[in-house]
Amino acid sequence: MATVSVTQRRVIAAAKKPVPVTGRFGAYGGRYVPETLMAALDELEREYEKAKNDRRFQARLEYLLKQYAGRPTPLFFAKRLTEKLGGAKIYLKREDLLHTGAHKINNCIGQALLVERMGKHRVIAETGAGQHGVATATVCALLGFECVVYMGTEDMRRQVLNVFRMRLLGAEVRGVDAGSRTLKDAINEAMRDWVTNVRTTHYLLGSVLGAHPYPTMVRDFHRVIGREARRQVLKAEGKLPKAIIACVGGGSNAIGIFYDFLKDKKVELIGVEAGGCGEGLGQHAARFRGGSPGVLQGTFSYVLQDKAGQIATTHSISAGLDYPSIGPEHAMLKDSGRAEYVPASDVEALKATTVLARTEGIIPALESAHAVAEAIKRAPKMKKSEVLIVNVSGRGDKDVGILRENLKLD
């Protein structure tokens, strides 16, 4: 390699002008996957771009969101919670009322319709808390697809009821016994399945993670949350909210409610990460507190990792937030300062669950309880004339076992 050949010079020139990459959010995002998957991602991107402009696709999506999933979801004024906290007027965006119990169904319906367009019949998915797994199993039953859901065995233990729900819906649930046996490990195994069966199988990824086009596509399917909330709050209050709070695991419910408010610069956007049970690596899933930029599972974003670039284990009481990376668009919003990210601990989430249950009669999912916890901290410091929206991304039925273990009310 001592002399530089003509070919090499051409290559060097090409390297200076790399092939343009797509799916970037500032420096973040991109497509970091084994070559085997590149063609499938290209196909997915193409189909999605076509579907976006296809009126029939959009009409079908709208129909299912309305008649099957139950949209629009209410924006509920939480009067007793507002009075208790004595500050901002709190509204709850009730994604927990959707079919299958969480916002996840928005994305599942969208991707399932794409699967139909692509003529594939087998769908795989990962799940942490089980909400995305249930939503995937549900749309597969609805449209008649074979469905395999990968789930860490630790999460299967934590979310027994959702495992049963998926099986009842006809899905096969495959336990993943690697690593910390949680969401990240389930995604690894789903990616291995996809690499193997890519010609027949669609990977119905459940958050704004992974390789392009997933972070963009999944966000678009969840944008409806913010679109509705913006209209609803303007109708109810005649003005925009001062702040919006949402929990952030991968970050799909958060980006869904944030997106249509991004242009409203005065609206503060607050994402709440899992603070877990401590500040040490391995005790939490607060990527913006302990993480640094890196590549995990297809995308460049903030990652909890050690000094050698190995991915760290994480902890959260909420399986859905228990993940070492975060959607790349959130990384961009964090760096630009357009959104702010704060942690809430396991204990704070548990307390918030009780508070919401007893003031409003709403048991939030443990994930969403992290957002409620931040509202409890923030609302008292705000003016009574200011409006705060909390995205209640899911309902807490699935967490009753964990709540019972931790709250000791029996």
Place this chain on the structure above:
Amino acid sequence: MPFHFENKPVLVAYVTCGDPDLATTRDIILAAIESGAGIIELGVPFSDPVADGPVIQKASERALKHGTSLEQVLKLASEIREHSQSVGMIVFSYLNPILKMGMSKFCKVARHAGLDGVLITDLPVEEAGEYLREARKNDLVTVFLVAPTSTDQRLKQIATVSTGFIYAISRTGVTGARQQMPEDASGLVKRLRRFTKLPVAVGFGISTPEQFAAVGQYADAAVVGSAIVQAIERNRGHEAPAVAEFIRSLVARKS
């Protein structure tokens, strides 16, 4: 550049570094070179090896348990290079450990350690701008993967930025031994040759002398990974001689 493809097929031996420990890995690699491996792939263990099957997953876990790092793998490379000037040697890694070290520093240290090139599993050509620049600066060859699912257009793109050789994945799927070699492989190599004059190595699933010889019919090199890692796993305490014997059995048919 110590890549020699005259005596086909060249055996490319993959080893997960640090399994069971780095000193043993060194012995294994020296034994592999001695018994006929022409190119060594130094596998950097990663916590989330999405492209690997169970055998290499477990090996990576074992290696990471005692903290094997990219830095240590590069140090190992320089030790191997002291013993053998003629063997081809590349680093086989996922992207994140390299990013954490820094692409520029990684390429410099790799060249300094006597490595010939690099293969990054989860870095497709579209994202390879910085990598290509830094690797060229340091005279490292950039080996890319092609897959049966790669379109002709992609094969062409990949061929344009590849140097040294191109690694053709025999089938869709993760790494690991298979009873039968799929028919995908020869068709893929044939398609690929329309876009490149570079040597082509075929890998994923090769574990027997018959498969090794069969790949030699249409490819310049055959990569053996999981089967070697399995031999290491099954022969605790005498890994190096076991791997040497296995490699000799694979290349025995070569004239």
